[in-house]
Amino acid sequence: MSQQAFTLYVDDLFSSPYSMSAYVSLKEKAVAFDMQKIKLGSQNYQPDYRERSITSRVPALTHGDFHLSESSAISEYLEELLPPPGHTALYPADRQLRARARQIQAWLRSDFMPIRSERSTMVVFYAPVKTPLSIAAQQSAAMLFQATDSLLAEGADHLFGAWSIADTDLALMLNRLLLNGDAVPEKLARYARLQWQRPSVQAWLALDRSEYR
Amino acid sequence: MSQQAFTLYVDDLFSSPYSMSAYVSLKEKAVAFDMQKIKLGSQNYQPDYRERSITSRVPALTHGDFHLSESSAISEYLEELLPPPGHTALYPADRQLRARARQIQAWLRSDFMPIRSERSTMVVFYAPVKTPLSIAAQQSAAMLFQATDSLLAEGADHLFGAWSIADTDLALMLNRLLLNGDAVPEKLARYARLQWQRPSVQAWLALDRSEYR
Numbered sequence: 001m002s003q004q005a006f007t008l009y010v011d012d013l014f015s016s017p018y019s020m021s022a023y024v025s026l027k028e029k030a031v032a033f034d035m036q037k038i039k040l041g042s043q044n045y046q047p048d049y050r051e052r053s054i055t056s057r058v059p060a061l062t063h064g065d066f067h068l069s070e071s072s073a074i075s076e077y078l079e080e081l082l083p084p085p086g087h088t089a090l091y092p093a094d095r096q097l098r099a100r101a102r103q104i105q106a107w108l109r110s111d112f113m114p115i116r117s118e119r120s121t122m123v124v125f126y127a128p129v130k131t132p133l134s135i136a137a138q139q140s141a142a143m144l145f146q147a148t149d150s151l152l153a154e155g156a157d158h159l160f161g162a163w164s165i166a167d168t169d170l171a172l173m174l175n176r177l178l179l180n181g182d183a184v185p186e187k188l189a190r191y192a193r194l195q196w197q198r199p200s201v202q203a204w205l206a207l208d209r210s211e212y213r
Numbered sequence: 214m215s216q217q218a219f220t221l222y223v224d225d226l227f228s229s230p231y232s233m234s235a236y237v238s239l240k241e242k243a244v245a246f247d248m249q250k251i252k253l254g255s256q257n258y259q260p261d262y263r264e265r266s267i268t269s270r271v272p273a274l275t276h277g278d279f280h281l282s283e284s285s286a287i288s289e290y291l292e293e294l295l296p297p298p299g300h301t302a303l304y305p306a307d308r309q310l311r312a313r314a315r316q317i318q319a320w321l322r323s324d325f326m327p328i329r330s331e332r333s334t335m336v337v338f339y340a341p342v343k344t345p346l347s348i349a350a351q352q353s354a355a356m357l358f359q360a361t362d363s364l365l366a367e368g369a370d371h372l373f374g375a376w377s378i379a380d381t382d383l384a385l386m387l388n389r390l391l392l393n394g395d396a397v398p399e400k401l402a403r404y405a406r407l408q409w410q411r412p413s414v415q416a417w418l419a420l421d422r423s424e425y426r
């Protein structure tokens with residue numbers, strides 16, 4: 001079953017943090033996949049994609065005739081289909097650490113609206129902006145820093161001993177600030193920089209964005 | 214390990230759809246638990262809760278000394294800790310259906326902002342509002358209806374044959390409209406009404422809200 005073809009549908013700008021998360025998950029599993037760019041606001045509403053995808057969202061993974069969207073559901077599906085130790089683990093093996101990783105994924109997808117709005121991922125993948133953070137975004141950043149500091153052991157490279165997809169997702173949120181030149185505590189900046197060096201992340205960063213620059 | 218005490222922290226108004234989802238998950242697992250009401254905006258930022266919870270959010274589940282937030286992470290943790298067939302399944306057993314359930318949970322938590330804003334769950338748990346839906350909310354509702362119609366077989370009581378927590382989450386979103394008197398296609402209205410009769414949901418509805426009425 002895992003030998004059926006994989007296609008990953010991502011936003012055509014390669015700027016969605018969720019497209020990146022699904023892409024990194026596939027890369028970590030080291031399976032071959034095709035990638036299709038979907039222009040958001042038009043191609044995702046065309047009848048073919050709309051019917052197949054049910055929700056018209058990206059990222060989406062097709063595996064044979066199964067079409068799945070939502071990046072966290074994609075990571076979980078890949079983890080079940082291509083489990084460790086034969087493949088790199090996307091989630092911790094320990095039940096409570098795995099729960100914590102899921103908490104972090106859900107938290108990053110439902111909080112931090114001021115940061116997500118004032119430091120869009122265009123900042124991360126294209127160019128910084130000069131607008132200072134609003135008070136609301138500063139408060140959101142303070143919460144992000146406090147929680148991350150509490151979750152990350154001193155000198156640790158990863159949240160849970162070994163890498164998990166929650167590390168990539170969390171580093172993306174920190175990099176909205178760090179790569180824009182906003183102040184980030186050094187412990188967290190070191191972590192975000194290190195996570196950014198991971199080969200699966202570097203592969204996403206190396207995708208051709210020249211069309212939109 | 215599952216014999217350690219469970220405490221569920223929910224919003225003091227019993228109005229959070231995510232508090233409801235975590236509560237229903239615990240009720241379905243038929244384990245005893247204490248419930249603590251947290252006044253949002255104040256009690257969740259007090260040092261004790263803040264430190265323990267890392268992210269200051271509700272709902273949160275404590276299990277022994279483990280404190281976990283985010284309702285979808287809580288459901289997944291309970292499913293692993295108290296698995297079927299000894300306990301009611303919160304997720305489908307089939308890998309692709311389970312992935313679809315996770316997709317729906319993530320989708321409901323990251324989309325439908327116009328509906329969530331114009332039909333807050335105060336509508337569901339307290340009283341309807343008279344403001345007509347904006348164009349944006351009507352478009353969001355059309356997407357919700359189309360996707361749900363595609364996911365739900367004709368005459369089916371549940372999305373995936375047997376009940377899953379995605380049914381409760383989806384019915385909550387439909388009920389933001391249905392219980393407010395907004396137009397909902399009959400197939401979906403029947404489904405939402407039926408899901409609302411589930412004993413675990415009825416137990417949530419029966420909680421004492423008189424203090425805030």
Ligand SMILES: [Ca+2]
Binds near residue numbers: 057071
């Ligand atoms: Ca999606």
Ligand SMILES: [Ca+2]
Binds near residue numbers: 157158161162163
């Ligand atoms: Ca390490």
Ligand SMILES: [Ca+2]
Binds near residue numbers: 272273282
């Ligand atoms: Ca929470």
Ligand SMILES: [Ca+2]
Binds near residue numbers: 371375376
């Ligand atoms: Ca049934």
